[in-house]
Amino acid sequence: MIPTQHLRIHQYAALQPGPKLIVTGAVHGNEIHGSVAMAEIMKQLDGGELTLLRGVLTLVPIVNPLAHTLNRREGDRNLNRNLRPPIVPQDYEDRIARQLCPLLAAHDGLLDLHSFQSQGQAFAMVGPRNNSGELEPFAHEAVESAVVARLGVGRIVEGWLSTYAEGIRRRQARASGGSRKAQLVTDPHYGVGTTEYMRSTGGWAITLECGQHLDPEGPSVARLAILRTLVHLGMLAPDAVEAFQPATPLEMLRLYDVIDRESMDDQFAREWKSFDPITKGELIGTRGSGEKVLAPSSGRIVFPNVKSQPGTEWFYLARESDRKLGWGDAE
Template sequence: MIQVHQFLGLKPGPRLIVLGAVHGNETCGTVAMRRLIEELGSGKLHISAGSLTLVPVANPLAFARGQRVGDRNLNRNFRPTLHPQDNEDRIANVLCPLLASHDVLLDLHSFHTAGEPFAMRGPGNNCGTLEPFSLANEEHALAVRLGVRRIVDGWMATYATGVAERLARTPPANRAGLLSVDPFYGMGTTEYMRSQGGISITLECGQHGDASAPEVAYQAIRNALAHLGLIKDTAPPACPEPEYLLLTQVVDRMHTEDTFARPWTSFTPVSRGEVIGVRFGGGAVLAEQDGFVVFPNPHATVGNEWFYLAQLSKPT
């Protein structure tokens, strides 16, 4: 069962949906939404226009277990299926139509290692086949008003490149049933939302367990409500000097004994040729260019994302 809390304004306006605990051990959004539900229930906060839908726990099985996944990663291969095979397939079949009935998605997450909160937005406007989009300006306007200064993009294109590399090293006989070699396996909640004509932001609110992460999540929801005009509050100003980064490469973990050269945190600068990790057997994994390490996961499963690399970018 998935609990959904909905609040309807009496005037027309955008339809905002907020998700928490898509990954069960990322609870900052859950805490923030429970606080907001109390305020809305007591009358301290009032939705005057549009609608607000809150899903504090999007993945109840993973949440109950206190772990990232139930059977698999809900934020991959997020799309409806006629023949659901696992917990996350069944959840997607419930959440996909719910997302499609909204205009804006804010998906609240946290990350493994220490680091500064950041927002992930989608692509620039394009007519391509991977992630066509026409609302980049509206999405950017929301991203810079959520209370964080760092904006990251390039997810789907980078993931698709990573899939091509997986295909190159995976014999055809071993590909059957292997979702991670499908470029659209990179589709998560926000990518699905864009495919349905909406705008969406993933907000990474801080490290798992960081006491300040729920406050980051709460303020982001309040800022989104004010920016979209759902509450009668002063609209938040845009971040005056946002930092833009573009994901450029994903590197998979190939063996359980692959190890990082040091305890990386997201957005640690690296120089071209610097050793990031060491493969089982002794081969060094080097930075191919100057940039930043993003999403380093020392506990990544074999064949999946170990870390990403990013470079400074410009607004699109």
């Protein structure tokens, strides 16, 4: 059994200065592709099969030990929402955040490894374009674009925090009750997870969704992504892993809405998979009240979750993005 009262943090410091990269897994306890991949990479580093050339590499294979031990997404709550250093910790995830947030802030970049509930292919998520706005000011679009283009996946998604902000506004409009859960899911900070927090400290961050939770190829997807990131940053020799050169242009999508489940009686019209195409007016599901939930425009459905709880995300909507990714240089 994994001890739940401490975090295991593995750090490799090269003798030459360079970037500081942190890689995290099992932020959601049952998402372990990254954890398996990191165990193999640590074995290779410890055995001399891989050599860190410069910089600092920090690996945290299991960020949420309680959720991992319970083999579920959360311990007391979703660690990857409303992430910030707590003034007074109120639950297990707050206590993890107290250690995790300063650890993230001590690094230049983050590769956060996840998996998802429904069937589908691996994909990655990037932050906003460079901007000086209030929601998520950012200045590292180039490095995120360069890293994500090399990970080995053919689909990239943007628009997370702006989509969440709109969803939160709707939640606030219908909120009732004063429970801690109700307060958390209607907090404007609720869309902030590991990558968003990392960007708020001045760093860059990529989320890699390595496939369905039980996909046997997931650990390989995670391992190759870690190695390719390290090679791009000049932290490993170029021959450490085969480079990824997409044969076709990467598919770039933008999230534009998140739809909450209102009742456990809300049901999908069919067994959706992430990134299934939808057409405007198509039936996505039916509320317990009988109200039909129709696609507002053509695009894709993302993260359809038959296990979501009332008041939390049921599915997301995405459409084609005009963003272009460049290969860039290491930072």
